[in-house]
Amino acid sequence: MVDHESRVQEKGDGERLQKVLAQAGVASRRHAEQLILDGRVTVNGDKISALGTKVRIQDHIQVDGHEIYRTESLHYYLLNKPTSVITSVSDPQGRPTVVDLMKDVPIRVYPVGRLDYDTSGLLVLTNDGELTHRLMHPSFGVEKTYRVWVKGPVGINALETLRQGVFLEDGITAPAIVERVSGVSSETDINSRGNHLEVLEVTIHEGRNRQIRRMFSTIGYPVVKLERIRFGSLLLGNSLSTGSYRILTIEEVRELRSKVGL
Known part of the structure; x- marks a missing residue:
């Protein structure tokens, strides 16, 4: 193990092992570093425990005995x-x-x-x-915007609750940005139900499970249809x-x- 680590570090080629693990989708770079320190990573059959270790494209990497398949480019x-x-x-x-x-x-x-x-x-x-x-x-606070169809009209008090934070079973939500949307058509099968539907756009930066649906259910307006239209800078x-x-x-x-x- 020591010989292998010394050899790859002295040669100075390749990429750091923790970066390769992160790029392969195994874990974040910080978590990948912990995997190495815990002795759960092998390179060409040798257990690696040094964070400075570099690997080359031909090296065989395993985590907990499972082969890691590297990609030469990101997609x-x-x-x-x-x-x-x-x-x-x-x-x-x-x-x-x-x-x-x-x-x-x-x-x-x-x-x-x-x-x-x-x-x-x-x-x-x-x-x-x-x-x-x-x-x-959550520390990076990446915003997501959703288009939400609900049975309307939605009252001003309900909108203010969304904007200030909704009390859910796992805690109050962060304030959301909420706007009414006009001129957006609903799907034919939704319209055929004979209910007036209002369309809202809601922006949040949290990522709780089924958060938007739970927020609207709590304020008394169950979601009929939900579509994400923005993620970070992407539309x-x-x-x-x-x-x-x-x-x-x-x-x-x-x-x-x-x-x-x-």
Whole structure:
């Protein structure tokens, strides 16, 4: 073990092991460092415990005995997720997943956070593990904007509650930005229910489970339809059809990484 660590460090080539683990989506860089210190990482069969260790593209890396597959480049995609699709790489119940929608992508990418089964809209997928960790970590406060359809009209007191914070079972939410939206049509099957639907746009920076739906249920306006239209600096727009995806531009990736200090 000592010989291997000395050899790769003295040569000075390759990339730091913790960075490679983070880019492979194994963990954040800080967590990857702890994995190394805990002796859970091997390179070419040798247990590694030095944070300065560098690895090359031909080295075989394992964490807890599982092979880590490195990517020579990072890839970023924006998916317009449909409803009735799981935000996961697999589902034991056999339901379609967001990865199923991207079968022709030549590399493995992972969703950044999640959208509920019944929620549609903007979802980022990437193999950039460090960016994923930061985008999901609450300390970076990445904003997400949702378009929300509810049975209206929504009273001013309810709007103020959303703006000030809603008491949920896991604590009060941070203040949300809430705006009424006009001129946005609802889906035909929603209109056919004969109810007046009001459309709101809500921006939050937290990432609690089913947060938007729980907030509106608590104030007495259950969500009929929910769509995410913005994530950080990314906008869904109208050009990407439901179930389709596109590659993020260099400028979009740069802005996204800049927002979380990368």
